[in-house]
Amino acid sequence: MEGYQVIHEKSPAFYDNYDRKAEMQHQTHYCPGCGHGIAHKLIAEALTELGLKDRAILVSPVGCSVFAYYYFDVGNVQVAHGRAPAAATALKRSNPDSIVMAYQGDGDLAAIGTAEIIHAANRGENICVFFVNNSVYGMTGGQMAPTTLVGQKSTTSPWGRRAGNEGLPLHVCELLAALETPTYIERVALTDMKNIMKAKKAVKKALQIQKDHGGFSLIELLSPCPTILKMDPVVARKWVSETLAKAFPLGVFRDRKPELPVDAIVPHLTVAEALGVEEDQSNEPVIRRHHHTRDLTVKIAGFGGQGILLMGQLLAEMGLREQMEVSWLPSYGPEMRSGSAHCHVTLSHDRIGTPLISQPEVLIAMNELSLHKFASSVASGGLVLYNGTKLPEGFSAKQARVVCVPVSEIADRLGSAKVANVVMLGALLEETECLPAETAMAVIETMVKNPKMLALDRQAIAAGCDYVDTQIEIGAVSQPDGYSY
C-alpha cells in the first residue's frame, strides 16, 4: 500500500451526525453496495485534503443523490431536475472564490439536463461536475436511462433497450470532448480498489483545477446500483467493471487548459454614468419653461429608413426639454420589418392618458402610402404635412388642412437625403409653433457629435422652417387646398 494512506475516520467534510435526515441519522439512505457512498467519500476526502471545505458548495440534483445535503458539511443547494450546471454557473459567478460542484446522475445530466451540461461545458465554467452513471433511474424505481445499454431491461424498456426505438447509449465524456473549452474530462469506475483510487485522483484533480481557476471539469463515475440491477453488491460491481465499462471505456478524454482568444475589455462606469444622470444630483439646475409651447398629438409615418422613429424621438425630447409631459410610442416588430414605420408622439402640459393616438392633430406623411393610409384618421381641423410637391392624383382630405413640403428634395439639395426628417421637423415647428426651433437644435446638439452633420442638421431645420415661412406664406407654391395665410 505504498503511497496510500489508510484512513479510519469519516472525512471531516461530512457531518458527524446526519441531522437533516429524519431517522437513522448515523447511516446514509443509500442501498448496500451503491456507488454513491463511495463517490461521496472521494469528494469529501478530496475537499478535506485540498482545504476547500469552507469554500465548497454542492449542487445536488434530482435522483437518489437529491439528499446529498444530508451528508456534506458544505454549502448545499438542491436544484430542479437536470439544472445543476445552470444553477452552478450562477453560484460560481456570484462568488468566484467559492468551489462549486454539480453532482448529477445519468437521467439528470444526460437526459433532461443535456442542454445545461453542454452549454456550461462550452462556456468553460470554472466548476466541477461529478456525473454518476449507473445506467438506470434509481430513485424512480428502475426506468430506462440515456446510458442504459442496448438489451438491458428496465421498467420502461421491458424487452431490453432497443436501438431502433430508443437509440444507443449516450456517451457524455466523448460528447463533451468534442468541445474546445473544457479543461478536464475523465471517466472512472467505482469497482475495485485500483479503480476507486484512480477515481479519487480524478476527483481531486478536478477540484484542484477549479481551485487554480483552470476551467471546466467533468468526472464520469461508473457506479453500481445493485437494487435496480437486482444483483448482489459484489455481482453489481463486477457487472460495472465487465459490462458497463466495456460500453463506456474508461480514460482521460481531455486534459489541457483551453487556448482561448483574448476577449474585449468591458469599460468600467459609475452607476451615474451607466444611468445617464449627474453624479451629484443635489445641485441640479432648476429648469424653467423658457418658450411658448402647445399641446399636440402627432403621428409620423413613412418608410423604414426615413428616420421616422428618430423624428418622433427628437420631438419628444424637445417637449421634455421644455418641461412638458411627452410620450413616444413606436410601431415595433414585424410592422417595422415590413418596410414601413410609424410612431405616435404626444406633447402635453398635463399627465398623458393613452399614448395611442386614434385621431392625431397632425399627421406627418413621409410617403404616399402613409398619406393614403392615415390621412382620414386626422382630427377635424387638423393638419397633414406631406413629403411632396403636390398631392397624388385624386387624393383629398376633407377634415384636415394638407400642406405639401418636398422635404426629400430639399434634403437632396442640402446634400444628404438623410436629413429629410429634420427638414420636416423644421416645417412642423414653423407650421404648428408647438415648440421653438432653437430647442430642436439644442436637442440635436446633444445627439450629433459630428460637426459636419450638425451643420447639415442646422441647415435642415432652417430650410424646413423657411419653406413653410416663405414659399407657402407668400403663395410661391400653390397648396392643394388653396389655403393662404
Next chain:
Amino acid sequence: MRQLCKGNVAIVKAAIVAGCRAFYGYPITPASEIAEYAALLIPEVGGTFLQAESEVSAINMVYGASSAGMRVMTASSGPGLSLMQEGISYMAGAELPGVIVDVVRGGPGLGNIAPEQSDYFCIVKGGGHGCYRNLVLAPSSVQEMFDLTVLAFDLADRYRNPVVIMTDGYVGQMMEPLDIKLRSIEQPAKDWAVKGTAETRHNMISSIVLEPDALEAHIRHLESKYLLAQELESRHENYLTEDADVLLVGFGIVARVLRSAIDQLRAQGVKAGLFRPITLWPFPSRELCETAKNVKSVLAVELSTGMMVEDVRLALNGSVPVEYYGRVGGNVPMAEEITAQVFARMAAHV
C-alpha cells in the same frame, strides 16, 4: 433631471439602482431590449450578464445567483415565462428572492409579438406547480417601470419570494420622461445564502420536504408570508372615483387608455372613474370594494378574454354588476372605443 427613456430600458436602470448585479436571460420580442441593455450596462457597473441557452436555464441561473445572495433578474415574454414556471415554483418553494419581468405578448402558442395581458392566469394565479404565489406588479408608465422594479427587488427580499413585473409590449416599447433619483439601497443581510464561505457553510437551499407533516408546515409558513403580503402590499390608483357612477377597472397600458376614455366620458356628462390595480397579486380587493361602494356599474377592461375580471368579481362578490370588455390578438382599444362601450352598456341598461 428627467430623461427620455424606453420602458424596457427603465427596468434595467432601476435594477442597477436597486443593486442588481446579476442578469441571466434569453432573448424574445418584445422583451429583448431588457436583455440587450442589461448586457450593456450591468457588466459596466461590475455585474454579471449571461445569455442562457434557454429560459429554462435562465431561471435556474436566477435560482443559483439568488442562492448565492445576489439581487438577480431575468426578463422574457409569454413563451419564455411558460418555460420558466418550473424554476419559479422551485424558487418559491426554496424561498429564493428574484425579479422576473414578463413583457406580455399575444398567445397562446407562438401567437404574435403585439401587446396582450393574457399571461394574467399563469403569472397572477401561478403557472407552476404547488401552493405558491408570485407577487405581481403592473406598471403603466415608464416612470412606473422604474419605480416598481426598485420596489420589486425590495419585496422579493422582504418576502424571499419571486416577484414578477407584468407589463406589455406598449409600456415596454414606449418612451416617456424618466426621473432617476440615485439613492443608496441598503440590501438586507442574507444570512441564509450559500456563498462558499465558512459563515455560510451550514446553509442549505432546497425545496424538498419529504415528510407530509413537515411539508404541510412549510406550506403553511409560505402561506403566512402570502397572507402578510395581502395585508400590507396591495397597491392601486384611483382617478375621478369620488362621485363615479361607472367604474372602469384596468391595469398597464389599458389603464392609460381608460384614463383618456374617462376624460371623454366626463366631457360628455358621464361620471366615470378609474380603478387601476398596481399590484395584481395581492389584488387590491378591499380597496376596490371601498372604491366601488357607490358606483352603479363596473366595467373591467383587459387585453384578454377575461382573466382579471374574475378577481374583480371575487372582490366585489355580487355587490355591484361587473361587466367585461376586452381586446386580444395585439389589438389595444382606443379611448373612443371604450367610451362607445360605456354608452352602449348604459343604453342597454335603461
